[in-house]
Amino acid sequence: MRHIPVVRRQRLGDELRRLRRSAGLTSDQTARLLGWHQSKVSRIETGVSGVRDGDLAALLDALGIEDPRLRSLLRALAGTTDGAPGWWTAYRAVIPPTYRDFITLESQASTAHTLETTVVPGLLQTPAYARAVTRAALTGTPEGTVDSLAGVRLIRQEVLTRAAAPLRLHAVVDEAVLRREVGGPGVMRDQLRRLIELARLPQVRLQVLPFTAGGYAGLTGPFIIFSFSNITDLDLVILDHLTNSLYLERKEDLKAYRVAFRAMQAHALSTQDSLDLIAGIDDGA
Incomplete structure (x- = not known):
């Protein structure tokens, strides 16, 4: 155990x-x-x-x-392993236990609130962007492993389009995420267009924190809050690091991060203005 x-x-x-x-x-x-x-x-x-x-x-x-x-x-x-294994068990050789735990929780969550300050949220990435991010974050990793890790990220995206109770995603991204050319201009152009496409799904709410918003609570780093509809008092915050993830489950922590997320939503552009900004960056690329 x-x-x-x-x-x-x-x-x-x-x-x-x-x-x-x-x-x-x-x-x-x-x-x-x-x-x-x-x-x-x-x-x-x-x-x-x-x-x-x-x-x-x-x-x-x-x-x-x-x-x-x-x-x-x-x-x-x-933390048990009985029952039918999830699809991610096929990737045990390349993903650590903490990442498998994350995927398990993500697959069962009803809602996710996420802040990203450096890269596009994993659930909204294109294949080429996912490979470029993985390659950059894990320098020296064999290409086969990079492809496998990127593939895991893409399979994860099925939670947004599954027939039964798709995950509701509320994402706030820093404008810097949109202007950083991860993978080069072509990869980034396709990624921006993919963001616009996914942001039009009824279960996805995407807002951009523009540079003009100045400082904000999330500047210290990205985080995600998972909520679950069929269990009480299980919401948790996950802080993702290069080699590990930190789980915050105390009520005080949850309250602080929820308050911070609501404040960032209030300072971010509306969903339509966010889409217009993304389209404008795409046009100027």
Whole structure:
């Protein structure tokens, strides 16, 4: 069983307790159904201990939880690996565990609020732009690995167009993102046009923070806030770094980042003005 941060174990325990109570079961009754000692249920629900793959599946069965999306999300929260593997497991050789965790959460999220200060958000990148970003960020990486990593980023984009409950993406990007010629003029021109195309999807809201906005809260770095519709109190902030990702789950952190994001949305251009700016940059390229 993988190490899971205490805050995450507590979140899982809170949710499992809520589901047990909704099922009309006491912890003693649940333990008897599973052939466990009551203290095992208590340790899981209080976050004192984690839960193994098979135990979580058995517990969810006992509670009558059949929703596959909820089960998958709870597995992601617990860090378990049971159940049908996600498509990303085929890329285990090239993506680290933290990135697999990120993809798992992204695939189950209902909404994502993201700020990007240096590059186009991964869910909105073209293939050529994705390869150029990956190549630049991971200097010296073999081309085959670069192609695989870029391919992962492109497959991730399917969350925006899936038939069932596509991810709602609210993206704020710094104007510098649009003017930095990643991959060269041709790659950037196609990327700008792709942004305009995707920004017209009803589930995508794209705003640009123009240079004239001056300083803003997100200048210290990009971040993403994931929200989930079928589980309570699971929202989290992810700060992406070159070699790792930092997960922030405390309520104080979530509040601070939500406030910062709303402030940036208020200072950013409207969606239409943002599209006009992107088109203008494209025309001048």
